[in-house]
Amino acid sequence: MSQRKRVFSGIQPTGEAHLGNYLGAFRRWAEMVNDYECFYCIVDLHAITRDYERPELLRRVFELTVSLMASGIDPERCTLFVQSHVAQHSELAWLFNVVTPVGDLQRMTQYKEKSAGLESVNAGLLNYPVLQAADILLYRADYVPVGDDQRQHLELSRDVARKWNARFGDVFPEPETLTGAGSRVLGLDGVAKMSKSIGNTLPIVADPEQMWSLVRTAVTDPARVRKNDPGNPNVCNVFALHEFVTDDEARADIEIRCQTATIGCVDCKRILSDNLSEHLAPVRERAAELTANPERVVEVLAAGAERARSEAEKTMSIVCERMGVGPDVLAASLREFAPKGP
Numbered sequence: 001m002s003q004r005k006r007v008f009s010g011i012q013p014t015g016e017a018h019l020g021n022y023l024g025a026f027r028r029w030a031e032m033v034n035d036y037e038c039f040y041c042i043v044d045l046h047a048i049t050r051d052y053e054r055p056e057l058l059r060r061v062f063e064l065t066v067s068l069m070a071s072g073i074d075p076e077r078c079t080l081f082v083q084s085h086v087a088q089h090s091e092l093a094w095l096f097n098v099v100t101p102v103g104d105l106q107r108m109t110q111y112k113e114k115s116a117g118l119e120s121v122n123a124g125l126l127n128y129p130v131l132q133a134a135d136i137l138l139y140r141a142d143y144v145p146v147g148d149d150q151r152q153h154l155e156l157s158r159d160v161a162r163k164w165n166a167r168f169g170d171v172f173p174e175p176e177t178l179t180g181a182g183s184r185v186l187g188l189d190g191v192a193k194m195s196k197s198i199g200n201t202l203p204i205v206a207d208p209e210q211m212w213s214l215v216r217t218a219v220t221d222p223a224r225v226r227k228n229d230p231g232n233p234n235v236c237n238v239f240a241l242h243e244f245v246t247d248d249e250a251r252a253d254i255e256i257r258c259q260t261a262t263i264g265c266v267d268c269k270r271i272l273s274d275n276l277s278e279h280l281a282p283v284r285e286r287a288a289e290l291t292a293n294p295e296r297v298v299e300v301l302a303a304g305a306e307r308a309r310s311e312a313e314k315t316m317s318i319v320c321e322r323m324g325v326g327p328d329v330l331a332a333s334l335r336e337f338a339p340k341g342p
């Protein structure tokens with residue numbers, strides 16, 4: 001039965017879940033449970049490598065769990081859990097540190113970006129990709145669905161697997177990146193990828209008024225200054241966003257009316273906002289339900305962590321055996337080094 005390939009993915013609890021997360025990842029994660037054995041992890045231990053406040057962190061972990069479940073990720077059909085609830089992530093990360101060259105970590109683009117200009121850089125920021133390798137390899141995952149920005153971290157995970165295997169014997173498969181399929185969504189500025197750190201996002205749980213107050217600020221075709229100017233839908237991010245929520249016929253109509261200046265940007269945004277709100281209504285409703293039943297969310301995470309732990313233990317027992325650490329290994333090895341008495 002368990003012939004299915006394994007998928008692992010992680011997401012940081014660092015901000016409100018947005019349309020980019022939903023279209024680029026969540027929707028796809030929800031579907032992947034049909035074809036793969038999936039582990040989805042809220043990586044709080046990664047999130048604390050940057051400045052954070054305790055109450056905010058906890059709230060984000062909770063809200064992200066709600067958003068993932070509300071987006072259709074069924075915790076009965078995958079393992080949904082929080083990284084810090086499974087101690088083996090930290091344990092394996094430590095063990096991986098000893099096969100990871102510091103130089104490789106210092107060369108990581110994301111490390112360079114995130115550490116640039118900081119007065120003091122915490123070691124967690126440098127070791128971030130080692131923990132990520134541990135996340136993935138702890139479950140001996142075959143595939144990791146992530147965006148382009150994680151390509152380098154995945155490469156490092158493969159290096160760690162290779163180096164560890166070379167020294168201690170073949171245990172870890174080299175995980176492959178699963179790209180494509182997820183949609184790349186630009187933010188309200190129409191320039192950068194939708195991202196909480198840029199602040200150009202549309203939250204998936206926004207109510208219709210909030211949605212409109214955000215969508216109305218979206219940047220359109222910059223060459224279209226007055227309503228009578230013909231617009232170019234091909235360079236307009238609002239038009240691009242229509243693709244996700246507006247049917248083909250209505251979109252073709254908007255396209256022509258934009259080109260012939262018979263629909264203004266405000267009306268075009270209004271339709272987008274309404275369609276987004278409608279499309280996301282079930283997500284919003286499920287999220288409200290879950291938020292009203294926080295115990296259920298905690299239960300789901302407890303069950304997820306338990307399942308994850310039982311898989312993690314299997315890997316750790318082999319790793320400990322090969323590396324010569326842990327109580328069982330010592331107990332089993334006593335005979336090997338006892339003095340050979342008469």
Ligand code: TRP
Binds near residue numbers: 010132135150
């Ligand atoms: N570094 C990833 C990001 O910022 C999050 C992450 C942590 C992750 N561990 C992972 C992604 C394991 C995939 C697999 O997006």
